[in-house]
Amino acid sequence: MTEPEIKPKPCPICGKPAQPEYRPFCSARCADVDLHRWLGEVYRVETPETPERPDRGDEE
Numbered sequence: 001m002t003e004p005e006i007k008p009k010p011c012p013i014c015g016k017p018a019q020p021e022y023r024p025f026c027s028a029r030c031a032d033v034d035l036h037r038w039l040g041e042v043y044r045v046e047t048p049e050t051p052e053r054p055d056r057g058d059e060e
């Protein structure tokens with residue numbers, strides 16, 4: 001245990017460890033969600049039903 005362990009920041013969307021490829025998010029999906037938030041627009045065309053919580057789904 002001599003190597004400095006770099007702890008990835010948790011994804012601001014779902015709280016999972018961020019991936020270097022999508023940081024600071026854990027996946028392209030979360031990055032997309034955040035982008036929409038920044039744009040201040042909500043695309044509610046995907047699921048007209050009960051919205052799923054982003055804290056589950058991508059488990060890779």
Ligand SMILES: [Zn+2]
Binds near residue numbers: 025026
């Ligand atoms: Zn995420």
